[in-house]
Amino acid sequence: MSTAVALPEPLAAPKVNKWFVAAAVALGALMEIVDTSIVNVALTQMQASLGATLSEIGWVITSYGIANVIILPLSAWLGDRFGKKNYFIFSLIGFVVASALCGLATTLPMLVAARILQGLTGGGLLAKAQAILFETFPREEQAMAQGFFGAIAIAGPAIGPTLGGWIVTNVDWRWIFFINLPIGVIGVFMCMAALPRDVEQRVKKRVDWIAILMLAVGIGSFQAFLEEGNSEDWFDSPFIVALGVSTVVGIVAFVQRTLASDAPVVDLRVLRYRSLAAGSVLSIVLGMALYGGIFAIPIFAQTILGFTSQQVGMMMLPSALMSAVAMGLASRIVGKLDPRIALACGAVILTTSIFLLSNLTMNTSSGDFQLPLIIRSFGTVFMFLPLSLAAIGPIPKKDVAAASGFYNLTRQLGGSIGVAALTTLLARRQSFHSAVIGEKLVSSDPETLQRLEQIAQGFMARGVDSTTAHQQAFALLKGSIERQASVISFSDTFWATAVLIICTLPLILLLGKPQKGAAVAVDH
Numbered sequence: 001m002s003t004a005v006a007l008p009e010p011l012a013a014p015k016v017n018k019w020f021v022a023a024a025v026a027l028g029a030l031m032e033i034v035d036t037s038i039v040n041v042a043l044t045q046m047q048a049s050l051g052a053t054l055s056e057i058g059w060v061i062t063s064y065g066i067a068n069v070i071i072l073p074l075s076a077w078l079g080d081r082f083g084k085k086n087y088f089i090f091s092l093i094g095f096v097v098a099s100a101l102c103g104l105a106t107t108l109p110m111l112v113a114a115r116i117l118q119g120l121t122g123g124g125l126l127a128k129a130q131a132i133l134f135e136t137f138p139r140e141e142q143a144m145a146q147g148f149f150g151a152i153a154i155a156g157p158a159i160g161p162t163l164g165g166w167i168v169t170n171v172d173w174r175w176i177f178f179i180n181l182p183i184g185v186i187g188v189f190m191c192m193a194a195l196p197r198d199v200e201q202r203v204k205k206r207v208d209w210i211a212i213l214m215l216a217v218g219i220g221s222f223q224a225f226l227e228e229g230n231s232e233d234w235f236d237s238p239f240i241v242a243l244g245v246s247t248v249v250g251i252v253a254f255v256q257r258t259l260a261s262d263a264p265v266v267d268l269r270v271l272r273y274r275s276l277a278a279g280s281v282l283s284i285v286l287g288m289a290l291y292g293g294i295f296a297i298p299i300f301a302q303t304i305l306g307f308t309s310q311q312v313g314m315m316m317l318p319s320a321l322m323s324a325v326a327m328g329l330a331s332r333i334v335g336k337l338d339p340r341i342a343l344a345c346g347a348v349i350l351t352t353s354i355f356l357l358s359n360l361t362m363n364t365s366s367g368d369f370q371l372p373l374i375i376r377s378f379g380t381v382f383m384f385l386p387l388s389l390a391a392i393g394p395i396p397k398k399d400v401a402a403a404s405g406f407y408n409l410t411r412q413l414g415g416s417i418g419v420a421a422l423t424t425l426l427a428r429r430q431s432f433h434s435a436v437i438g439e440k441l442v443s444s445d446p447e448t449l450q451r452l453e454q455i456a457q458g459f460m461a462r463g464v465d466s467t468t469a470h471q472q473a474f475a476l477l478k479g480s481i482e483r484q485a486s487v488i489s490f491s492d493t494f495w496a497t498a499v500l501i502i503c504t505l506p507l508i509l510l511l512g513k514p515q516k517g518a519a520v521a522v523d524h
Contacts, residue, residue: 017194018136022148024190028092029129029149031180031187032122035099036064036415037160040298041313042173049173052108062227063112065416066220067119072409073215073266075127076401084401085195088128089188094121096184103177130388131404132195135397144331149388159320161298162313169310211257211265218250222413226420230427267402270395276403278510279391280410282343285504286383287414288421289350289497296422297357297369300490304362304483315366319373326381339386339393340508346382347505351498353379358494362487390511422493429492433485438478452477 039061047057071078079087098118105111130149137145167175225243232240258264271277301307301315334342353376360368388407395403452473459469 018141018145020190020194021136021196022133022145024187024194025088025125025129025132026149027183027187027190028088028095028125031095031183032125034160034163035118035122035180036068038164038176039064041161041164042168042176045168045173046111050105050108050111056108058227058231059108059112060115062224064115064119064122065227065412066223067116068123069219069223069409069412069416070216071120071123072127072412073219073405074212075124075405076131076267077265078124079128079131079401084128084132085191085197087124088132088195089191091121091124091128092184092188092191095125096181096188099177099180099184103174127405127408128401130392130408131401134392134400134404148327148331159317162317162320165308165310165313169308206263208257208261208263208265211254211261214250214254214257215266216250217246218248218252218254219409221246221250223416226413226416229420230423234424266406267399268406270399270403270406273395273399273403275394275511276391276407278507279387280407282383282387282504282507282511283391283407283410284414284417285500286380286387287411287416288418289354289380289501296426296490296493297373300360301366301369304486304490305364307366311366315369316373318370319377322374323377323381326378327385330381330385334382334386334389339390340511342382342386343390343508343511344505346379346384346386347501347508348379349375350379350383351501354494354498354501358491358498360487360490362483387511418497422497425493425496426489429489430482430485433488434482437485438481 043057043060046052046060050057075087082090095118098114098121101114102111102118105114133145133149163179164176167173167179221243225240225247228243229240234240235244254266255268258266258268271280297316298307298312301312307315330342353372356372356375391407392400392403452470455473455476456466456469459472460466464472
């Protein structure tokens with residue numbers, strides 16, 4: 001049975017400047033989002049500076065991701081227990097301190113520990129920023145508010161490599177962390193002035209530490225499973241098997257304990273809202289497309305085309321700026337249109353851009369990326385904004401914080417799943433195509449055999465003996481085969497992403513339409 005009830009007005013003071021609030025929380029969210037991708041371009045420099053191996057330096061990213069996904073679902077409970085303003089400012093200060101510690105780290109363990117702290121505090125910034133916007137703006141202005149937030153959420157991952165590439169090339173890798181200090185200090189003062197005072201709770205409920213531990217084990221193990229699976233050859237590694245077991249045990253135990261609790265640390269009951277359940281699945285797919293694409297394109301440009309980190313960053317900058325323009329346009333259109341229709345249009349646009357990216361070749365230039373990336377910006381925007389509104393918009397304000405934390409968790413996990421899946425698919429398809437191309441060329445193509453002989457003769461003309469010359473000629477051919485196989489495997493990953501988006505489109509029918517005004521139907 002559904003009954004219309006009048007929801008209470010947000011706890012913000014009447015004279016609060018809502019756009020000042022939006023700017024304040026967006027500044028903190030921007031730092032967190034940029035830091036999810038800015039580190040990727042500096043790993044080589046960190047490895048050389050700290051004397052770490054390639055597998056060891058990967059924990060700089062893995063540790064942040066694990067800490068981040070653990071805190072995201074807890075953000076609503078932490079905000080309720082300590083106050084939204086107090087928790088957001090605490091997270092912002094903690095993020096700034098952790099950034100300073102990252103920049104000052106002299107050993108890998110110090111850097112990993114600082115990144116864990118950065119992930120724990122950063123997770124609160126992202127989830128609470130979106131929840132605060134939903135609670136501050138009236139329903140008729142939520143499209144504009146979420147458009148403002150979405151421009152940051154989408155442009156951030158693209159700005160990260162651009163900014164990081166410039167800093168690493170022209171200054172030093174430590175400044176990708178130090179740059180957060182002045183921005184964070186400004187953000188703290190803005191939040192202290194802008195956010196409304198918290199209403200003190202009269203009753204402090206008991207903390208379920210066992211549930212928090214189960215959550216940390218389950219979600220943390222799953223994130224590590226995704227981050228390290230490909231490098232450890234998945235289930236051939238006892239370490240990955242152990243992570244898989246602890247993921248299942250931790251998550252199942254956490255869900256059982258949470259559903260049986262009267263005061264859960266994570267309110268999974270918000271999934272009773274059909275719009276949030278369907279929106280969360282679509283959010284995972286969007287995270288895969290957004291973060292997976294941002295992961296795949298720089299790798300293609302660097303490994304196939306030989307671009308530097310700075311060149312990759314500059315290549316992706318126009319599309320990042322276009323995301324902000326597209327978000328402004330989308331916020332006006334979506335406010336007048338059923339979000340489900342806008343979401344379907346965005347999915348079509350995004351799929352089109354992915355199909356265009358699947359046509360990349362070894363002769364592709366940076367200019368050839370621009371049209372697909374700009375189209376991708378519009379597609380992502382027209383998926384991100386309507387999806388947020390359709391998934392969270394119909395939910396009563398009392399449940400918005402819990403819903404926002406869970407929704408942001410799904411997008412973060414979607415990104416991790418996307419990167420892990422695309423990495424694995426890329427490696428396996430490259431091996432497959434390399435074997436197929438190599439077998440056809442070497443065993444049955446007379447022109448290839450003749451070309452091999454010509455190359456060998458060229459080496460011998462320079463004084464190389466016959467055996468070595470033929471080995472070097474074959475090595476050149478093998479390198480060419482590997483590059484061609486890599487190009488085809490990238491095309492396969494883009495096709496797989498497009499097909500995944502198309503297959504999940506029917507879930508749009510389960511999403512809700514945000515209601516106007518304060519009256520919301522609440523299911524009993």
